[in-house]
Amino acid sequence: MAFEREHRTAGPETEVLLAEQWPLNRAETRRKLEQDPALRVSAEVESLVSLRGVVRAVSPSAVVVAVDLLGSGDEAALAELAVPVLLIGEQDDGDRVARLLSPRVRGFVCRSDGASELAGAVRAVAAGQASLPPAVAGKLLDTLVRNPPRPAVFDQLTQREQDVLQYISQGLTTAEIAAEMVVQTSTIKSHIYHLLQKLRVRDRTQAVALAYRSGIVHVPAPRFADRGDVPLPSV
Structure with missing residues (x-):
């Protein structure tokens, strides 16, 4: 030196x-x-x-x-x-x-x-x-x-809540998410309730819209290859 x-x-x-x-x-x-x-x-x-x-x-x-x-x-x-x-x-x-x-x-x-x-x-x-x-x-x-900066509000979500948000953005229903995560539907409903509260949005559609705008989630085309048009998030 x-x-x-x-x-x-x-x-x-x-x-x-x-x-x-x-x-x-x-x-x-x-x-x-x-x-x-x-x-x-x-x-x-x-x-x-x-x-x-x-x-x-x-x-x-x-x-x-x-x-x-x-x-x-x-x-x-x-x-x-x-x-x-x-x-x-x-x-x-x-x-x-x-x-x-x-x-x-x-x-x-x-x-x-x-x-x-x-x-x-x-x-x-x-x-x-x-x-x-x-x-x-x-x-x-x-x-x-x-790669837009990740809004701080998403840091409040637990890893399980983030996983649920990803599944919601792909158009899965509560029952389908529960099957994917191998848990009860009541557990998924609880995760959804808490993530909506943390994101300060009214419903799942608003949560997905916020996630899209922030670049947090992206819809993977292969999931819908055999399901027709991309479905709207189910409430």
């Missing part, structure tokens, strides 16, 4: 922590950052292992992290940092970056971008804003459309 702390006269600089694995890339990123007199690289790390400790030691305004430094599961490490994160990588990292974005990970720049673009992105995320190239922003929007 390369870790340094410079002592300068206090000024208006935005302090940046740089997390890059490869020395040449790290040197080039630092060179670009320090072309802006308002930015100062106060520390460098070569891995994520000690990143949290270094963040506490130098208290930067933002952390610039190379995408290729991140392995499987490292997203959680970034989410736990106490400062905003700007990712830096290649143009074809867009899909991965869209998945990494979070309230803590607020932006991305391409390694080929110039010094002014990099500095502007650092200042933006340090100020609590987002900074994304149009291509990455588009991928993020596509992801959100395909």
